[in-house]
Amino acid sequence: MTTFVDRVELHVAAGNGGHGCASVHREKFKPLGGPDGGNGGRGGDVLLVVDQDVTTLLDYHHSPHRKATNGRPGEGGNRSGKDGTDLVLPVPDGTVVLDGEGNVLADLVGQGTSFVAGQGGRGGLGNAALSSARRKAPGFALLGTPGQARDVVLELKTVADVALVGYPSAGKSSLISVLSAARPKIADYPFTTLVPNLGVVTAGATVYTVADVPGLIPGASQGKGLGLEFLRHVERCSVLVHVLDSAALESERDPLSDLDVIEEELRAYGAGLADRPRVVVLNKIDVPDGRDLAAMVRPELEARGLRVFEVSAVSREGLRELSFALADIVARTRAERPVEQPTRVVIRPKAVDDAGFTVTQDGDMFRVRGEKPERWVRQTDFSNDEAVGYLAERLNRLGVEDELVKAGARAGDGVAIGPEDDAVVFDWEPSMSAGAELLGRRGEDPRMEPPRPAAIRRRDRQAAHDEYAEADAYDEGEY
Template sequence: MTSFVDRVNLQVVAGKGGNGCVSVHREKFKPLGGPDGGNGGHGGDVVLYIDPGVHTLLDFHFQRILQAGSGKHGKGSNRDGAAGESLRVAVPNGTVVYGADGEQIGDLTGAGTELTLAHGGRGGRGNAALVSSKRRVPGFAELGEPGDELEITLELKSVADVGLVGFPSAGKSSLIASVSKARPKIADYPFTTLTPNLGVVSAGETTYTIADVPGLIPGAAKGKGLGLEFLRHIERCAVLAHVIDCASLETDRDPASDIDALEYELREYGGLADKPRIIVLNKIDIPDGRELAEYVKPDLEKYGWPIYQASAVSREGLRELTFALAEAVERFRAEQPPLEAARVVIRPEAVDDSGFEVRELTPAYEGDVEFVVSGRKPERWVRQTNFENEEAVGYLADRLANLGIEERLAKLGAVPGSVVRIGDHEFEWEPTDPSVVATVGPRGTDARMNRDDRKGADERLAERKARRAELLERVAKEQEARGKSRKG
């Protein structure tokens, strides 16, 4: 069985952000020293990068889930959680990434190219980072956000300058072995080659790569044979070379019909019509092969493509062929536009962009949900909220009100008790006047750290101490009186 894998489906999961910590600094004589909960660490990313030493997607055939490390939770004493470890995955040169919908996400070519597939979730802030002038000791912290999750397809398209196409046993692998240092498997039976072979050829000052397409037969573009699996490996080629077996023993085939049949498959596959062609009449070291090559050469001139005779065994005609391919490759390279340095494009948000959208839904289609709020900020805030903490829920309500969401809901006709969905959570709307929120202060203020309340606590403690001293003095007087009565 072949170990070549050039298409895999994967699940990508970035790391989850760590939760923030709720903590209050305490010492022996300072029980309420202020909040000191640390932030959670960010989750790790999943990154693909080109590694010249990797030539197949075989590793992904056994590992279908790519998962980065999650961030650690924050701790007390202002200790932030460690960030999750990013997962860097090596892929072959020429790897194309598609999303679950079939849309291309990235095309990785060239050593050093990287693509961040999934971003890790942000770590939640601890209560020390949530302190404000009106919320001096928050009794809650933010939850870490989940990382990105997506399903992708990796598809390998060999980066070769010259693609050899031809029927099985036409001698494509032998040609690659003769003009390069590649050593593909060669035998005298069809479908010997089960994986694309890639070789490097030097012709004068030009160096280029050459690859073949195994198992290309009529019907390949529709799944017959092996051609459909490997036709993608010639999409990037600068020139295609038709390798014709001039020593074939099959009497129902001839060079012209072979070319017509393969050209039909290339057209059916699509995207290869504008690539230049070269015809290679192979196996002229065999007398019958040389005779057939000379006989059919005038008939093949109708295609208007250069025609070369060659032999992988005797190496006859290989020098002329390699230089002709080099010239075609150089011509293709010269026609390519120069590479431009990557530019950073800054697209600032519109001044009147509120950052959210509120839509009224038809209950018949959305169940009990009447309104949906979408937007980067509100959805992130909801993910960060611990709904088991009443103070955290109040903090979320204040943020949504200050952003203007409640005002927008009221304008759309929402009433108390209307079901509102933000992200994955549904709520019964309890309106809050934004002006009241701004003047009264945030919900969840800790009265223990309020200056007036603290003053009252000190006065009550002084009163308790005075009463205790008075009680001790009374007990001492009573004991003294009993002692005198015994003496008398």
């Protein structure tokens, strides 16, 4: 039965935003008291948060589909819908979040570090928020936008200062059990260690963590044995400790050849491991033949520039010197790290000529792409003519119609707003703005009105500007 999982594919879905409400206040002697539809609630986010009490991704292996709650729709009486509850998913320290193509989205290190894996949808505005001096009683409301849904890959890379690497049964688990309070499973058969084990070591004033990585064999970097699954756990370590078996019973093996094989696997894996400080531990010197073999190979190892320690996890000989030597290396490595600068928020204002959307010709169709137009389309109830007119007017004010004219669009041409797999397609009419004006003013037909004085026209233009002020603030995230 699987007890340790360090790589999973997680399917997250944030909550949808609640729809706005189209309602008219009614009471005795006042049947049409004005619009009072409330706004929809925001959908819940999906958050990945580092929790020190979590050490494996096992829960997400068994339940890979996670969804936050939706926002509630608005109601009459100016009652806004309740926001959806954020879904907080605890992950181990050292979890890397990747997208489907393998691009790193976040590297979560440190208690409480978080990442928004799915953004909740916005709630739609109710007709009370859409009312203005020009449109006194909107008969429509905006729909809530869908929450973000995507697939992410979680990979766990152990956060430790020292990594013990070597062949199976070289004594790594025994060594970490006597250096720290860790109690891994220990036996004399290959692949006893099936999961990385962490132990905390205190040497003088330095406290550091040691990771016991499952044993490596030739070809581990290509997927043989268990090595490929766990080599990622040595990537963050500051020091690599080669644990060599000085009492190996196999005639074709010796400490020097074991070291060469493991080094070749580390080089093949890459990830910057070639530059990490190395220490060699000749283990099992409590065995008479082991002490003799360690004395024979030590000069050769030191000639390679390696620092060598002869230890015994059974008699605990040489462990004190090893623990303090590792503490010195860890302390020096920590001191050499660059000081973390405070996070700077870089504000990049939009270019003055950035319209916020693009118009391209795709065969016989013109495609409009942009964050605002696509969101506006998703928020529109196309069964309501007044809502469609409101959308047309917003698109016209944004400059979509002008760009379509520049792109060569003619009356009757197909226009698609959104990506190819999820676009709204309609036949374009250049008189779109007039239709929006006609649909946008309930009970009025400007074609039947006499010409108005210039002062009244200026007043109406200002009213039209104020009408969209609240919706524009909503688009910019102020709502």
